[in-house]
Amino acid sequence: MAHGSSYLRHYQHRSVRMRTPKQMQREKRRQLDEKLALSGPSPDLLEELASKCTSDPCPDHTFQYAFALSRSRDAGELRYSITMLDSLVKNGYEHQVDCMLGSATAHYLLGEFDISRSMCEAILRNRPENDAAAELHTASIAARDQKEEDLAKKMAVGGTVAVAAVGLALLLGGGRKRS
Secondary structure, X not given: OHHXXXXXXXXXXXXXXXXXXXXXXXXXXXXXXXXXXXXXXXXXXXXXXHHHHHXXXXXXXXXXXXXXXXXXXXXXXXXXXXXXXXXXXXXXXXXXXXXXXHHHHHHHHOOOHHHXXXXXXXXXXXXXXXXXXXXXXXXXXXXXXXXXHHHHHHHHHHHHHHHHHHHHHHHHHHOOOOX
């Protein structure tokens, strides 16, 4: 019994907080966002890959260029990478999972979280061990949840402001006598 109480005292003094699944998802998202922020392609790299792709438009060069673009911060470049990567998949390119992951990443960076999540699920159905797809999947869910929470907060604030405005109008309009 003394051992049990010693064990209990030890853990009562430690400040251990269990994280909820939602908190863990948000942490995974934060980590992925940091990684993506650090992995954006340099203009020099994009220029070099574009030049290779133009001079020798083989699928491998197209993939390298498109995959680099899939981490860009420019919406136009992200859309172009999606077009190229999806085309490679449709044409039976050998590295289909990598193409799908690049496309899912570009959708994520564009804020298209449901598309990104769906693409990750397709990858994970065939390759459940794919850590990059699992990480992006979790981040996509957390991002979509955050977006929905932010929208609900905006709607609640907007509704409160509207009710206050109606109340003020009634208060001000109620003081007048009608003829």
